[in-house]
Amino acid sequence: MKIEDxxxxxxxxxxxxxxxxxxxxxxxxxxxxxxGRLEExxxxxxxxxxxxxxxxxxxxxxxxxxxxxxxxxxxxAYPQExxxxxxxxxxxxxxxxxxxxxxxxxxxxxxxxxVAYDFEANxxxxxxxxxxxxxxxxxxxxxxxxxxIKAIEGGIEAFEEEYTKxxxxxxxxxxxxxxxTTPSSAIAAVITGKKVSEVTGxxxxxxxxxxxxxxxxxxxxIEVNNPDPKDPLDVxxxxxxxxxxxxxxxxxxxxxxxxPVVIDGFIATAGALIAGEIARxxxxxxxxxxxxxxxxxxxxxxxxxxxxxMDLDMRLGEGTGAALGMFIVEASVKIxxxxxxxxxxxxxxxxx
Amino acid sequence: MKIEDxxxxxxxxxxxxxxxxxxxxxxxxxxxxxxGRLEExxxxxxxxxxxxxxxxxxxxxxxxxxxxxxxxxxxxAYPQExxxxxxxxxxxxxxxxxxxxxxxxxxxxxxxxxVAYDFEANxxxxxxxxxxxxxxxxxxxxxxxxxxIKAIEGGIEAFEEEYTKxxxxxxxxxxxxxxxTTPSSAIAAVITGKKVSEVTGxxxxxxxxxxxxxxxxxxxxIEVNNPDPKDPLDVxxxxxxxxxxxxxxxxxxxxxxxxPVVIDGFIATAGALIAGEIARxxxxxxxxxxxxxxxxxxxxxxxxxxxxxMDLDMRLGEGTGAALGMFIVEASVKIxxxxxxxxxxxxxxxxx
Numbered sequence: 273m274k275i276e277d278x279x280x281x282x283x284x285x286x287x288x289x290x291x292x293x294x295x296x297x298x299x300x301x302x303x304x305x306x307x308g309r310l311e312e313x314x315x316x317x318x319x320x321x322x323x324x325x326x327x328x329x330x331x332x333x334x335x336x337x338x339x340x341x342x343x344x345x346x347x348x349a350y351p352q353e354x355x356x357x358x359x360x361x362x363x364x365x366x367x368x369x370x371x372x373x374x375x376x377x378x379x380x381x382x383x384x385x386x387v388a389y390d391f392e393a394n395x396x397x398x399x400x401x402x403x404x405x406x407x408x409x410x411x412x413x414x415x416x417x418x419x420x421i422k423a424i425e426g427g428i429e430a431f432e433e434e435y436t437k438x439x440x441x442x443x444x445x446x447x448x449x450x451x452x453t454t455p456s457s458a459i460a461a462v463i464t465g466k467k468v469s470e471v472t473g474x475x476x477x478x479x480x481x482x483x484x485x486x487x488x489x490x491x492x493x494i495e496v497n498n499p500d501p502k503d504p505l506d507v508x509x510x511x512x513x514x515x516x517x518x519x520x521x522x523x524x525x526x527x528x529x530x531x532p533v534v535i536d537g538f539i540a541t542a543g544a545l546i547a548g549e550i551a552r553x554x555x556x557x558x559x560x561x562x563x564x565x566x567x568x569x570x571x572x573x574x575x576x577x578x579x580x581x582m583d584l585d586m587r588l589g590e591g592t593g594a595a596l597g598m599f600i601v602e603a604s605v606k607i608x609x610x611x612x613x614x615x616x617x618x619x620x621x622x623x624x
Numbered sequence: 625m626k627i628e629d630x631x632x633x634x635x636x637x638x639x640x641x642x643x644x645x646x647x648x649x650x651x652x653x654x655x656x657x658x659x660g661r662l663e664e665x666x667x668x669x670x671x672x673x674x675x676x677x678x679x680x681x682x683x684x685x686x687x688x689x690x691x692x693x694x695x696x697x698x699x700x701a702y703p704q705e706x707x708x709x710x711x712x713x714x715x716x717x718x719x720x721x722x723x724x725x726x727x728x729x730x731x732x733x734x735x736x737x738x739v740a741y742d743f744e745a746n747x748x749x750x751x752x753x754x755x756x757x758x759x760x761x762x763x764x765x766x767x768x769x770x771x772x773i774k775a776i777e778g779g780i781e782a783f784e785e786e787y788t789k790x791x792x793x794x795x796x797x798x799x800x801x802x803x804x805t806t807p808s809s810a811i812a813a814v815i816t817g818k819k820v821s822e823v824t825g826x827x828x829x830x831x832x833x834x835x836x837x838x839x840x841x842x843x844x845x846i847e848v849n850n851p852d853p854k855d856p857l858d859v860x861x862x863x864x865x866x867x868x869x870x871x872x873x874x875x876x877x878x879x880x881x882x883x884p885v886v887i888d889g890f891i892a893t894a895g896a897l898i899a900g901e902i903a904r905x906x907x908x909x910x911x912x913x914x915x916x917x918x919x920x921x922x923x924x925x926x927x928x929x930x931x932x933x934m935d936l937d938m939r940l941g942e943g944t945g946a947a948l949g950m951f952i953v954e955a956s957v958k959i960x961x962x963x964x965x966x967x968x969x970x971x972x973x974x975x976x
Contacts, residue, residue, distance in 0.1 A: 301713055302720050303701070303828040307944070308917065308937025349655070349974045357971040361653055366964025368654050374962075375955050476655035477974065565660065582934055584952070585660025592659070596955060600936070603727050603948060610726075612718025619709040622701045622829065 274425045275521075279551040281528035285319030293318035293608060296325070300611040301619045307607060309581060313559065314604035317442075320532045320557055325609040326441075328602045331378035332434060333444040333591040334522050335362060335369055336427065336543075338386035338515035339405030340451035341414065345489045347454045349476045352405075355450045356389035362448070362590075363396050369446060369590035376599040378444065380591070383430045383522075385423055386514025387449075398433065400426030402514045406455075409493040413510045414455060420509035420517055424550075427521020427543075435529060442532050444561070444598050445519050446591020447539035450476075453566060456542035458490045458511035460568040462501050463545055464575045468494070471568025473538075473587075504549035512546070519543025524550065527557035534601060536594035537564035537587065541572045548576050561597025562586060626777045627873075631903040633880035637671030645670035645960055648677070652963040653971045659959060661933060665911065666956035669794075672884045672909055677961040678793075680954045683730035684786060685796040685943040686874050687714060687721055688779065688895075690738035690867035691757030692803035693766065697841045699806045701828045704757075707802045708741035714800070714942075715748050721798060721942035728951040730796065732943070735782045735874075737775060738866030739801075750785065752778030754866045758807075761845040765862045766807060772861035772869055776902075779873020779895075787881060794884050796913070796950050797871050798943020799891040802828075805918060808894035810842045810863035812920040814853050815897055816927045820846070823920025825890075825939075856901035864898070871895025876902065879909035886953060888946035889916035889939065893924045900928050913949025914938060 293315045298304050305311060317326050337359050343352050361367040362382045365374075373380045383398045384391055388405040391397055402422050406414035415423070434440070453475035460471040468490045474483055490511075497510035508517050520543045526533045527547075535544045535558055548555045560578035563569060565587035573580060581600050586593050614621050645667045650656050657663060669678050689711050695704050713719040714734045725732045735750045736743055740757040743749055754774050758766035767775070786792070805827035812823040820842045826835055842863075849862035860869050872895045878885045879899075887896045887910055900907045912930035915921060917939035925932060933952050938945050966973050 300720075301710070301718060302940050306828065306938065306940040307720060308939070310936060310938070351972050351975055354972050357969070358653070361964060361969045361971060364964075364969070366653060366962075366969050368652075368659060368959060368963055371958050371962045372955055375951075375958055476658065581936065584662060584933065586658065586662070587660070588654050588658040596952065599727075599951065600948065603724060606723050606727055607720060610718075610723045611720055612713060612716075617709070617713045617716070617718050619713060620703050620706050623703055 274428055278428055278524050278528045282551050282553045284553065285556050286322035289322050289324055290315050290319040292324035297608060299613045301614055301617050310604040310607055313601055314608040317532055317601065317605050320530055326605050328441040328605050330440040331442050331598050332440040333373050333378050333380050333446060333595055334383060335380060335446045335448060335591050336383045336385045336515035336518040337448040338513050339388040339449060340455060340513055341406045341408035342410055342454050342489065343451040344408055345410050347486045347489055348451045349478050350450050352388060352450050355387050355448060358448050359387060363394055367590060368588055368592050372592050372595035376595050378595055378598060381434050383518055385426055385518035398430045400430055400518060402426060406513055409497065409511050410489050413497050414512055415509050417505060417509045420505050423514045423517025424521035427518035428525040431522045431525035440531060442598055442601060443526050444534040444536065444591050444594030445522055445540045446536040446594055447515050447589045449513060449515050452513050452539050454486060454490060455511055455513040455516060456539045457568050458493055459507055459542045459545060460572050462494060462499050462507050463549060464571045466571050471571055473566040473568060504546045508546050516543045520546035523547035523554055527554040532559060533557050534559050534561050534594045534597045536561055536591050537589055538566035538569045539589055541569060544576060545572050559597065559601060562593035626780055630780055630876050630880045634903050634905045636905065637908050638674035641674050641676055642667050642671040644676035649960060651965045653966055653969050662956040662959055665953055666960040669884055669953065669957050672882055678957050680793040680957050682792040683794050683950050684792040685725050685730050685732045685798060685947055686735060687732060687798045687800060687943050688735045688737045688867035688870040689800040690865050691740040691801060692807060692865055693758045693760035694762055694806050694841065695803040696760055697762050699838045699841055700803045701830050702802050704740060704802050707739050707800060710800050711739060715746055719942060720940055720944050724944050724947035728947050730947055730950060733786050735870055737778055737870035750782045752782055752870060754778060758865055761863050762841050765849050766864055767861050769857060769861045772857050775866045775869025776873035779870035780877040783874045783877035792883060794950055794953060795878050796886040796888060796943050796946030797874055797892045798888040798946055799867050799941045801865060801867050804865050804891050806838060806842060807863055807865040807868060808891045809920050810845055811859055811894045811897060812924050814846060814851050814859050815901060816923045818923050823923055825918040825920060856898045860898050868895045872898035875899035875906055879906040884911060885909050886911045886913050886946045886949040888913055888943045889941055890918035890921045891941055893921060896928060897924050911949065911953060914945035
C-alpha cells in the first residue's frame, strides 16, 4: 500500500547535523540563545535536511480543497458554492493566500481533493478528487475507509508530482472547504480526547446559537459513527474530510523526502494530526506557523508536541499563516548560514 | 528648538483613510476579521499614511549605537570593545540584523550616537556622536540635559538626512551598545513606576549574582540622580543613553513625516518610551514588533499602549525583531491593497 511505503521511508532527524548546527549557532556574533526560536527552528531544519547549514530555495504552499456533506446541518456561515468560487479566486490570484505567497516568494499548488464542482484542467490545479464532497457525518460516515485511503494517497501523489517536477525545500499546507472546521473539531475531539465543546469554535463566523448547533452536530456525528481514536484512518473516514486526508498525505510524503512542513491553522493541523497518528516520526518534520483563533487548535498542537511561531489572531486558513511561518523559518536558516562567527568578525566573546 | 519644531508637526491619524481601509477589508474575499492583526495593522498604516490603500516600498532600519559608563559597575557579560566591533560587523554585513534586513528587503542605516571609538567616514554610517560613551549613572547623571537634547536632535537629523536623500515608507529601530539594558531598565522603572527588580533582566546573559548587582546599580542610579518621571529629558539625561536618545529622536522625526515606526526590543522601546512622553501623538505611529525575553519589555509596551506582533523568545536587539515585524506590516498592507473583493472575484458573501 502506498501509505505504508511512504511511512517506511520517514527517517529520524539527523542528530549529527543538529549538533553541528547548534555549535555553529553558538559561535555566531550574538549572545548564545539570543535569537530564541529562530535558533531552535534552524537547528531542527538542519536535522530535517541532514545539513549543518541548510538552504531554503523553493517554497511551495499546498492548498487542498474539499466539500462537506455536513453543511446541510447549518454549521457554516457561508454557502457551499464558496468552495469552488474560492478555488477560482486562488487560480486567478486574488485570495489572501495569493497575496501572502507572493509576499514570501512561495509558489501555490491548489489540490482539488473533493470539491462539489467539476473544474476544467488548469496548470495550477492538481485534481485528486475522491468524490464531490463527503457525506453528512451527522447521519453516516463522511466517507468509506477506501475513500479515506484514496484521500491520503491523493495527497501523497500531489506532493510527489510537484516534487518530481521541481523539488522544493520547504512546504506549507493550507485548506479551503466550506464547513471544514466541523470535521476538524470532530477529529480534534476524538484524537485528543477533549470534549467537543472545548475544541469547537465559530469557524468563518457563526453566532452563539449556530455554535451550539455545531457542537450538537459534532457530538451526534461522533455518537453515530463511533470512530476508533487509535485508528486514524477510521477517524478520517467517519468524521473527516477529503482535503484533511489529502493534507495528511502531503505531510507524510514531505517527511519521507525530508522536506519540512509548515502547518497553517485549525484544518491543516487536523490533517497533520492524522498524519502524526499514522506515523509518529512525521511530527519531527512539522513546524506550527501560528495559533489560530479556533479554540481547539492549541489542543491539537499540544498533542503533536508543537509550539506555534506566531499568534496574529488569524482564522482564515488557505495556508495564510503557513506562508508567514515559512518566511520565519527561512529567516532562521539564513541566520545559521549567513551570519559571521566571532572569529570571522573579530568580535570579542563573553567575559567569564 | 529642533525637538519642539518636529513635535509640532506630528499630526493625528487620518480617520477618513482608516474608515475607508476598514470598509475595504470588510469587502475582501475572506470572512470579516479573519486576518486578525494583519487587518488591524493595515488600517493603522492607512491612518498613518492618510491613504485607503497605502504602499510600502522602501524599508529602512536605523540601528543606533552608543556606549555606557555604567559598564564599569559590571552590569554586562561582554566587554565594551564589542560595541565598535559590532558596528564594524554591521558595516561589513555579518551581523544578524544584516541577514534579516536582506531577508526582508530593508536597508540599514547605522548611527553612531556615542560609541567610545572614532570611526572613519563610511557611507553606511551616520555619525552623530554626542560623546564617547555616557558617564557612570551609578555615580552621576549619564549625560547633561544639553547632551540629552543633542542626542535626540542627532536622531532627528539622522532620520531627516536619510529621508531627504531617499524617502522611506516605513522604518524599524534597533540598538547596539554594551550595557544598554541597564539604562533601559532604569528608564522603564522611572517612567512606568514599576520596581527596578520587575523590569530588570539578564541582558546578553549575566548570571544570578550579576543580575542582583545590576538591580542594585540601577536602584542606586535612580537614587543618586532622582530623575523626574514627568520630564522625559530629565530621565534620559540622568539614567539614559545616547543611542536611546537618538532612537527617541528618530521616532519623533518619523512621526512628523507620517512614516510608521516598527519598534524592536527592550532598548528600542526605551527610546520609543522617551519619544512617547515627549509627544503622546508619536505613539500612534509606533508598531511593536515583538515581545523581548527581557522582563521589563512588556511594562513599557503597556505604557505605550502597544501589543507586540510576535513572541519568538528573542533578546538580541540591533533591529532584528523590527526587521521581521516590518515584513508582517508589509504583508498587512499588501492584503489590503492586492486582495480581490467579493464582487470582483464573484464569491458569495456570508449568509444571513
